[in-house]
Structure formats: structure tokens, C-alpha cells
Amino acid sequence: MAYPGGQLSEEKVFKDPVHRYIHVRDKLIWDLIGTKEFQRLRRIKQLGTTYLTFHGAEHSRFNHSLGVYEIIRRIIDDVFVGREHWDHSERLLCLCAALLHDLGHGPFSHSFEKVFHLDHEDFTQAIILGDTEVNKVLRRMGDDFPKKVAEVIAKTYKNKLVVSLISSQIDADRMDYLLRDAYYTGVSYGNFDMERILRVMRPREDQVVIKRSGMHAVEDYIMSRYQMYWQVYFHPVTRSAEVILTKILHRAKKLHEDGYSFKTKPVHFYSLFQEKVNLEEYLRLDEAVILYYFQEWQNEADSILSDLCRRFVNRNLFKYVEFSPTNEQMKKLLELNALFKKAGIDPEYYLVVDSSSDLPYDFYRPGEEGERLPIYLLMPNGELRELSRESVIVDAISGKRRTDHKLYFPQDFIxxxxxxxxxxxKIKEILEG
Known part of the structure; x- marks a missing residue:
């Protein structure tokens, strides 16, 4: 079934610093971009608290979502069209899933989700399938079309090739966020030759594969991802801001449960505190709303909440030291807890171990939690070979998870x-020891 209106009478373009231009020819895509649920993504930062480390990282999930859409559009309109294994009738489904894949993200996404036990993927599904402007637009393609889009994003859609374009170890989502995040943070780590990778992508029955001649471009992509995680995404200063953000939310929740009388009542948080937030309430949340409360809560009578909010708003972040969860280090942590209490510093909010972990590439391990489909190379004889079997570089890091632990604390209090x-x-001796 064709979308009413089909193609726009004139192509629309968004000027984009990563892809130069983002092209919209389909009225369906243009109408989705105009929905209030998609426009909300302008008010959700792509990198959460990273702007407190890299001042240029102010970009939103709106422009990332457009970027993922543009990469998929180029793949299916320029590379896949007319090729075996590619069903061009799935084109609009792919474009919609690419555009809407991050629709359910909340403010400061991952920290927010941890505190209130939310999952942005559940809200993405709810927006697509619920009583929303997005759903109304999608239903013009047919009553079952929103369900298909939701299935692609949830990775349950029957055509695994379509799923792999948006969610795999080399997908449009990762390609855009690496390039976009590198651009806005001002680093070079995330840069790789996307043009080359797109040229050597080929459709197969269950997933995208890469021609053997493009192996080195894929190696570069994987190493770029590895570097971005450790140099940008897991930067210790960003993690310090996330620790404070998380503690603000925990403190506000506890104060509410204890019957504390807020000067600025957290009306947008009530359903979150009860963990009974509905879709309408969730969609009213964005980072402007959260930062309003943080700004106001600097003046609360509760000294912990007001101090944490001042730290976040004014970027007076916690310091950190390396920490390993060995028996000896855990004993020191217990000793620090006791010393902090003795000094009148609440260790629940001011002594925090934070851990980061990443697996840059993995091959297929059936039955294991979080199993991943590997990247396959298409050999000149038509055979498919798993990437790490051909690449010495990728073989060296395959299946190797790196984990980093830091201990965060307020140096100024000490x-x-x-x-x-x-x-x-004594506190300084332990922290410096």
C-alpha cells in the first residue's frame, strides 16, 4: 500500500555537518519529522552529560535520528536497489524504523533510566503503537504498519536483513553516532571511511555483509568505536557528572518518600517516584524540564539536594581515583565510608564507585547473554567468512571486554x-595510597 501523497512535490533537505545534506523525498518521512513526539527529540541531548566535558557536545537525538535515516536512505536507494536478496517494498519500513529508533529516549537517558527503572525501548514501542501523532501518520500506510516498524526496532521483525541495517555490529545507528559525536566533541577518534563501507555493503538473506575488499575500512570503524568509548563515552569527567545527576534523582526520590516539603514541588517527578509513569507524562519530560528543577533545587533546605544541584548546574564535579574491586580495595572503601561518616559527609551521596565496560567486537556465541551476530566478509568466491577469521586486528580484540572502575568523591569537602x-x-592517605 502506498502512502497518501507519495513523494513530495519538491525534495526537502536539512543541512547537516556530518552528511552535508539529509534528503527527504517521501511525504511519510516528512510528516513523521513534523510530529510532536519526534520534535521532542530536539530537547534531548545525544550525549547526556558529555557537554560538561566536551563543550561542543550539545547535539540532540533529533539530528542523530535524521543522520541514521540518511545513511539508511543512501544504502537502500544507492547501494541495494536492484540487488538480489533486497526487497524494495520494504524501503519505507526501513526508513521509518531508522528515523524513529530513538524516539523513546528520555532526558539524560541512561542515568534517568537506572534511577527510575525505565527502558527507552519500551517507550519507543509505546509511542509508535499508542495514541500519538506518530502512530496516526504510520497508520496511513495500513493498520499493521506501526506494528511492523516497532518490530524492526525491537529486532523481532521476520526479515533479519532489515533489522541488521538498524541494529547490528555495523549498522547505520553506530555509524552515525560515531561520526556525529566525534564532530561535536571535536575529537578525531570516531572518524572512519563511511563512504567506503557503504560502497562495499551487500544484502544477504539474513544480514548485511561486507565485501572482502572493504575489510580495512571495517577494521578502522571498529577501532574508532573502541577509541570513542574510552576517550569520550566513558570519560571520567562525564562519569563524574553522571554520578552527581544520579545522586540528585535518588535524593529527590528519597525526600519525597520521607514526606519532605519541597519549595519547588517536583510535580513532573511524582509518577516517576511511584514508578507508574504513563506515556503522556513521560513525553512531557525533556532536559529543559529536568534542568529547571535542578536550578530551583539549589535553594532547597535539604543540604544534600541543594549541594548536588549546585555542583551539577555550576560544574563543580567530583574528583576521582582509580579503583579496583579487590579485597584490599574493598576494605579501604569500608574504612573510607566510616571516615566520611565521622567527618559528617554522607558516603551514600559523596563516595561512589562507578564502573564502565565495553566489548568492541564479538563473534557469535550461541546461548550466551547478549549474543551478537558477527560481521561477515563476502569473499571473491562467494563464501562468507567471519571478520575475525580474516582480520588480525579484529581477532586481537574479539571477545575481550574491558572494564574500568573509578572512585568519586568531593575533594572540596575533604x-x-x-x-x-x-x-x-587519614582520608587523604587512603585516597592517595
Whole structure:
């Protein structure tokens, strides 16, 4: 079934710093971009608290979503069209799933989700399938079309090739966020030759494969992803901001449960505190709303909430030291907890171990949690070979998970312990030891 209106009378373009132009020819895509649920993504940062580390990282999930759409459009309109294994009738389904894949993200997504036990993927499904402008637009393609789009994003759609374009170890989502995040943070780590990768992508029955001649471009892509995670996404200063953000939300929730009387009542948080948030309430949340509360809560009577909010708003972040969860280090952590309490510093909010972990590439491990489909190379004889069997570089990092632990604390609080010199000295000895 064709979308009413079909093609726009004149192509629309978005000027984009990563892809130069994002082209929209389909009225369906143009109408989806205009929905209030998609426009909300302008008010959700792509990189959460990273702007407090890399000042240019102010870009939104709106422009990332457009970027993923553009990559998919180029793949299916320029590379796949007319090729075996590609069903061009799935074109609009692919474009919609690419555009809407991040629709359910909330403000400061991952920190927000952890505190309130939410899942942005559930809300993406709810927006697509619920009583929304997005759903109304999609239903013009047929009553079952929203369900198909939701299935592609949820990775349950019957055509695994379509799913792999948007969610795999080399998909349009990752390609756009690596290039886009590198651009806006001002680093070079995330750059790779996307043009080359797109040229050597080929459709197969269940997934996208890469011609053997493009192997080195894929190696570069995987190493770029590895570097971006450790140099940008897991940057310790960004993690410090996330720790404070998380503690603000935890403190506000606890105060509410304890019957504390807020000067600025957290009306947008009530359903979140009860973990009974509905779609309408969720869609009213964006980062402007959250930052309004943080700004106001600087003046609350509760000293912990007001201090944490001042730290976040004014970028007075926690310091950190390396931490390994060995028996010896855990004993030191317990000792620090006791010393912090003795000094009148609540360790629940001011002594935090934060861990980051990433697996840059993995091959297929049937039955294991989070199993991943590998990247396959298409050999000149038509055979498919798993990437790490051909690439020495990828073989060296395959299946190797790297984990990093940091201990975060307020250095200024410790420096101010002038009346408790013995406690201050002991704390510093442990942290510097």
C-alpha cells in the first residue's frame, strides 16, 4: 500500500555537518519529522552529560535520528536497489524504523533510566503503537504498519536483513553516532571511511555483509568505536557528572518518600517516584524540564539536594581515583565510608564507585547473554567468512571486554575539614595510597 501523497512535490533537505545534506523525498518521512513526539527529540541531548566535558557536545537525538535515516536512505536507494536478496517494498519500513529508533529516549537517558527503572525501548514501542501523532501518520500506510516498524526496532521483525541495517555490529545507528559525536566533541577518534563501507555493503538473506575488499575500512570503524568509548563515552569527567545527576534523582526520590516539603514541588517527578509513569507524562519530560528543577533545587533546605544541584548546574564535579574491586580495595572503601561518616559527609551521596565496560567486537556465541551476530566478509568466491577469521586486528580484540572502575568523591569537602585534621589526613592517605 502506498502512502497518501507519495513523494513530495519538491525534495526537502536539512543541512547537516556530518552528511552535508539529509534528503527527504517521501511525504511519510516528512510528516513523521513534523510530529510532536519526534520534535521532542530536539530537547534531548545525544550525549547526556558529555557537554560538561566536551563543550561542543550539545547535539540532540533529533539530528542523530535524521543522520541514521540518511545513511539508511543512501544504502537502500544507492547501494541495494536492484540487488538480489533486497526487497524494495520494504524501503519505507526501513526508513521509518531508522528515523524513529530513538524516539523513546528520555532526558539524560541512561542515568534517568537506572534511577527510575525505565527502558527507552519500551517507550519507543509505546509511542509508535499508542495514541500519538506518530502512530496516526504510520497508520496511513495500513493498520499493521506501526506494528511492523516497532518490530524492526525491537529486532523481532521476520526479515533479519532489515533489522541488521538498524541494529547490528555495523549498522547505520553506530555509524552515525560515531561520526556525529566525534564532530561535536571535536575529537578525531570516531572518524572512519563511511563512504567506503557503504560502497562495499551487500544484502544477504539474513544480514548485511561486507565485501572482502572493504575489510580495512571495517577494521578502522571498529577501532574508532573502541577509541570513542574510552576517550569520550566513558570519560571520567562525564562519569563524574553522571554520578552527581544520579545522586540528585535518588535524593529527590528519597525526600519525597520521607514526606519532605519541597519549595519547588517536583510535580513532573511524582509518577516517576511511584514508578507508574504513563506515556503522556513521560513525553512531557525533556532536559529543559529536568534542568529547571535542578536550578530551583539549589535553594532547597535539604543540604544534600541543594549541594548536588549546585555542583551539577555550576560544574563543580567530583574528583576521582582509580579503583579496583579487590579485597584490599574493598576494605579501604569500608574504612573510607566510616571516615566520611565521622567527618559528617554522607558516603551514600559523596563516595561512589562507578564502573564502565565495553566489548568492541564479538563473534557469535550461541546461548550466551547478549549474543551478537558477527560481521561477515563476502569473499571473491562467494563464501562468507567471519571478520575475525580474516582480520588480525579484529581477532586481537574479539571477545575481550574491558572494564574500568573509578572512585568519586568531593575533594572540596575533604579540603574543608580543618577542624577534623586527623580524619582529613587519614582520608587523604587512603585516597592517595
Amino acid at each position: 579540603d574543608d575539614l580543618s577542624t577534623k585534621r586527623a580524619t582529613k589526613k
